[in-house]
């Protein structure tokens with residue numbers, strides 16, 4: 001069995017998301033009892049993953065867990081505390097909308113959950129492994145195989161076609177060129193871009209670019225989709241299309257999804273909603 005079948009039950013008191021069948025499995029309590037970080041986190045991409053959702057009786061233990069996250073920025077001699085002891089549990093296959101005022105720290109939190117930034121305090125666990133105890137190489141590998149990130153501004157590579165952009169994570173993980181393109185193609189078809197495979201990003205509309213970014217985010221079959229205002233830059237019609245696609249892909253692929261959004265329609269469609277305020281996640285008023 002791969003590491004996907006392993007799970008742990010988080011501590012009480014954290015904002016819990018999903019957890020369709022919470023179970024007191026595991027019995028480990030973090031700290032000194034954790035296995036070596038390198039044991040199971042860093043795997044061959046894509047092909048050695050098992051589908052937890054169809055695993056038959058495997059409990060939906062937290063995939064991703066933040067404990068006591070703090071983040072302090074220093075600017076102009078001032079200390080700015082953005083995250084203040086934030087806890088969060090995210091179960092496989094669950095979806096969470098994160099809401100909050102501009103500047104409340106939503107992007108900061110998402111970057112830390114995706115290991116694009118480090119916390120000033122606290123820990124992030126992925127299947128009970130302490131992420132920030134990994135080496136830089138292991139962390140990069142983890143990000144590549146387990147996390148799909150969608151940014152507000154797509155961040156596609158302008159010199160490459162839509163198809164090449166989607167194939168890029170596969171190429172970077174060692175998949176051959178032809179195979180990568182073949183794997184990328186159906187995903188672009190899936191997001192309605194069958195006739196735009198060879199367009200460069202600059203020739204695509206905003207909504208199309210964001211759909212390419214979404215296809216790229218899921219091409220490695222990650223466990224977690226992290227999306228930072230994925231429709232914040234789109235008109236209503238394109239936002240609705242991208243929203244629907246996010247939800248469909250999350251369900252089809254049993255992804256856990258954490259989506260920062262101001263879009264009421266999208267947040268209403270997620271399993272749960274939390275507001276980031278005062279450096280912690282709280283239920284909406």
Ligand SMILES: Nc1ncnc2c1ncn2[C@@H]1O[C@H](COP(=O)(O)OP(=O)(O)OP(=O)(O)O)[C@@H](O)[C@H]1O
Nearest residue numbers: 073074075082100101102103104105106107108109
């Ligand atoms: N590298 C940094 N140095 C100093 N301050 C920073 C840094 N990054 C972010 N901040 C500050 O931290 C706060 C939170 O930023 P963040 O981008 O996480 O907010 P946000 O909730 O995503 O806001 P928005 O809804 O506008 O995207 C902001 O006040 C921002 O100015």
Ligand SMILES: [Mg+2]
Nearest residue numbers: 106107108228
């Ligand atoms: Mg932001």
